[in-house]
Amino acid sequence: MIKYLDGATRLHFIIGDPIAQVRSPEGISKSLQDKGINAICVPAHIASKDLDTFFKACRIMQNLDSIIVTIPHKIPSASYCDKLSPRSEFLGAVNVIKVTENGYEGDMLDGLGYVLALKEKGCTLEGKRALLCGLGGAGSAIAHALTTNGIGELAVFDLDQNRQSKMIDRLNSLGKCKVIAGTRDLEGFDIAINATPTGMKETDPLPFAVDNFSDGLWAGDVITKPVETAWIKYAKSRGSNVVVGLDMFNKVKDLLIEFLVTRAD
Known part of the structure; x- marks a missing residue:
């Protein structure tokens, strides 16, 4: 159950093509809010041809905390990261990108x-x-x-x-x-x-x-x-x-x- 949703809510996108099949948004939103964090996970249907436009738009969003990545974007999304974990660097793929003060930090947790x-x-x-x-x-x-x-x-x-x-x-x-x-x-x-x-x-x-x-x-x-x-x-x-x-x-x-x-x- 969503406790927080207002102008101060932080955003976590999950992107894929298609996206309707993902189960993550509700569970991640609940887990974050159960910790008292005013945040919500939002599914975004992004086609491969629009991935560059999406990441450019994300860079100017000041209330964005992460981008969770699913099929077919795990490999191309790694190139948009400023830093990769050793396993992401080895695999050349990410399934999550965290927005930090030093840029986009990617990891592969599957x-x-x-x-x-x-x-x-x-x-x-x-x-x-x-x-x-x-x-x-x-x-x-x-x-x-x-x-x-x-x-x-x-x-x-x-x-x-x-x-x-x-x-x-x-x-x-x-x-x-x-x-x-x-x-x-x-x-x-x-x-x-x-x-x-x-x-x-x-x-x-x-x-x-x-x-x-x-x-x-x-x-x-x-x-x-x-x-x-x-x-x-x-x-x-x-x-x-x-x-x-x-x-x-x-x-x-x-x-x-x-x-x-x-x-x-």
């Missing part, structure tokens, strides 16, 4: 949110082998977060072989763990995460080949609608612990609030 969701459910990363399918915006962020948060070995699979090869080289350059090319085969893995759109439709096939499904496998998905994809339902039927897209969404929201509240205070 991957860290997923890792925190895994850990909250009881999944231990240290010494484990993980398979990640899909290296788009969310997938790349999760790959980076797994690599930098203790995973023993990471295998990645993407239909775009060039993107897969480049990401493997870049992740290995961090010197954190061994990163290799994967397939859809689950044999030998402790964790398997789907970061592709496969599963959004009822007619979609499973993102992994399940012939070698092992007991104790942790199954993950980034899709938020449906909450449980066919992959997650299958994994649950085999006794797996699961982490769904909504788990990531909730953790990312918490991280967003933590990132923003220092400015709002």
Whole structure:
């Protein structure tokens, strides 16, 4: 429930194309106002061709505290930042931009949110082998977060072989763990995460080949609608612990609030 909305209200935009599907505005507005902060999160439908115009307009808005970024603007929006976090710089993408006295500060919290969701459910990363399918915006962020948060070995699979090869080289350059090319085969893995759109439709096939499904496998998905994809339902039927897209969404929201509240205070 909105407590504050007046001339002193601070603004937090969330931009995307489309934007009607986002769940963040209400939750972020409530979280900020529950902390006694007079602020509101407002969705803005911005086409890619208008992104430059949007950011120019934002620069003159004196009651703007942040811009939260969703598909398809996460990569191009990084170029409008004056400062990037190390993970954003590595990924070349942002999902939040904070307005500070020194300019626009960008960060990418999707991957860290997923890792925190895994850990909250009881999944231990240290010494484990993980398979990640899909290296788009969310997938790349999760790959980076797994690599930098203790995973023993990471295998990645993407239909775009060039993107897969480049990401493997870049992740290995961090010197954190061994990163290799994967397939859809689950044999030998402790964790398997789907970061592709496969599963959004009822007619979609499973993102992994399940012939070698092992007991104790942790199954993950980034899709938020449906909450449980066919992959997650299958994994649950085999006794797996699961982490769904909504788990990531909730953790990312918490991280967003933590990132923003220092400015709002």
